[in-house]
Amino acid sequence: MIDTKTQGQVAEHNARQFLEQHGLTFVEQNVRYRFGEIDLVMKDGCDWVFVEVKYRSESHYGGAVNALSAAQTQRIRKAASHYIQLNRIDAVCRFDVIAANPQGIDWIRDAF
Template identity: 80%
Template sequence: MAKNQNQGQIAEHSARRYLEQRGLTFVEQNVRYRFGEIDIVMKDGSDWVFVEVKYRSPSQYGGAVNALSQAQTLRIRKAASHYIQINRIDAICRFDVVAVDPDAMQWIRDAF
């Protein structure tokens, strides 16, 4: 478990740097509520971006791109909705995924 957590933290850090290099602004990371978690919150201009980072080895269960289930997207949406409400955000929001494999990184805008 500790190895997977460490790989997940490394993947999140790499994803954050990757998005910052592409012009997004970091807001917050690892936002946790009892009903869901947001890996990274960023801004793209005036738009708010809720980022889910998925790490998988390329051959493990179809790689990182295929690692997000419908139940996970529902939990992320609930967490983001709560975040928007408590922070009184009145702006366009979107959900992105950064899929991190050992040899590549893929940024999927408006993933769900």
């Protein structure tokens, strides 16, 4: 049995590979601030994409797709805003969610 931290790391690795196969470019992973974290930072052409990766082994309660709370969304937005300021990014940005489960990956563009 794999622990949840390891499952999350595997899901992030798989999400990165999936997005790269779909033409996105990897920038950074696991960007942490005291008030929030960004799982993946990618670029889609000139657009910056902040990706939240959610993994659920079970589909109970809506599975990975419905695992993102309003509070988590706010923390990710705050972290992305800080990242944008620190890196002086002046470009279109969006928030995507990769919802992974044992059956596969769902990519939700402009999730929030």
